[in-house]
Amino acid sequence: MTQSPALPSSPGLPAVAFIGGGNMASAVIGGLIRRGAPAAAFEVVEPFEAARLKLRQDLGIEARPVASEALARCAVVVWAVKPQTFAEAARPVQAYAAGALHVSVAAGIPSDSIARWTGSERVVRTMPNTPALVGQGMTGLFARPAVTQADRALVEQVLAPTGELLWLDAEAQLDAVTACSGSGPAYVFYFIEAMTEAGVEMGLTAAQAHRLAVGTFTGAAALAAASSESPAVLRERVTSKGGTTYAALTAMEAAGIKDSFKSAIRAAQARAAELADEFGRG
Numbered sequence: 001m002t003q004s005p006a007l008p009s010s011p012g013l014p015a016v017a018f019i020g021g022g023n024m025a026s027a028v029i030g031g032l033i034r035r036g037a038p039a040a041a042f043e044v045v046e047p048f049e050a051a052r053l054k055l056r057q058d059l060g061i062e063a064r065p066v067a068s069e070a071l072a073r074c075a076v077v078v079w080a081v082k083p084q085t086f087a088e089a090a091r092p093v094q095a096y097a098a099g100a101l102h103v104s105v106a107a108g109i110p111s112d113s114i115a116r117w118t119g120s121e122r123v124v125r126t127m128p129n130t131p132a133l134v135g136q137g138m139t140g141l142f143a144r145p146a147v148t149q150a151d152r153a154l155v156e157q158v159l160a161p162t163g164e165l166l167w168l169d170a171e172a173q174l175d176a177v178t179a180c181s182g183s184g185p186a187y188v189f190y191f192i193e194a195m196t197e198a199g200v201e202m203g204l205t206a207a208q209a210h211r212l213a214v215g216t217f218t219g220a221a222a223l224a225a226a227s228s229e230s231p232a233v234l235r236e237r238v239t240s241k242g243g244t245t246y247a248a249l250t251a252m253e254a255a256g257i258k259d260s261f262k263s264a265i266r267a268a269q270a271r272a273a274e275l276a277d278e279f280g281r282g
Helices: 023-034 049-059 069-073 083-097 111-118 130-134 149-162 173-182 184-201 206-226 231-237 244-254 257-279
Strands: 002-004 016-019 042-045 076-079 101-104 123-127 137-143 163-167
Touching: 016 023, 016 083, 023 042, 023 049, 023 130, 023 149, 042 069, 069 083, 076 083, 076 149, 083 111, 083 257, 101 111, 101 149, 111 123, 123 149, 123 173, 130 137, 137 149, 137 173, 149 163, 173 184, 173 257, 184 206, 184 257, 206 231, 244 257
Parallel strands: 016 042, 016 076, 076 101, 101 123, 137 163
Antiparallel strands: 002 163, 123 137
């Protein structure tokens, strides 16, 4: 398992196709354009007119409603479609892009299915999360054996605007990535929500409580990222015996919050495996 820093893009980026032009595709394309890639470097297939109009207005991208021979010029095809529509979307694309490197950001689709549907063994399956929309994402990636080191470098270049990238050794690990970081932002929002509600109940305004909760998570995450010490040690450093933090953590332990939280993450992992079986058919 190796972690790769986000690499800068350049005007020399080869042509890249996006099948699906929604939020994730727009975030990646917009980030690459800001790094110097021209709008002409992208081909986008997006069936919904409103989404095509948004791409034109926001990024100067002329998306197409259906797959066409224009895809043949693209070295990379990024699949940013809903899992349940992947197989159908792939049928008209295969004729034009079987020789390309295929990168999936669609949750739950096994790489075996992607290889079968696209006609290519050069498949990288990824699991991003929603902070990628603001360049602060965490993405797990798995490459099939046919993917070369040059292909990996190209994937890193394309996904650089999304945030951090973590290469995995086994595809099965993507279920754990889905449970931890893919679904993870919802867990953070859940705790921010709870902290905000508690703050209001204790006399703060909603705006004050929200600002305190968000700022605390942001600062604590930054400290954890910058520190060489484990989260357990960092926690211990702010927990004085008999103090306020001690009281809070003791209450959490008594309520079984840590065990319940780990059980919830395992439930997400199990569901990710189920979805892979469900969406991978076809």
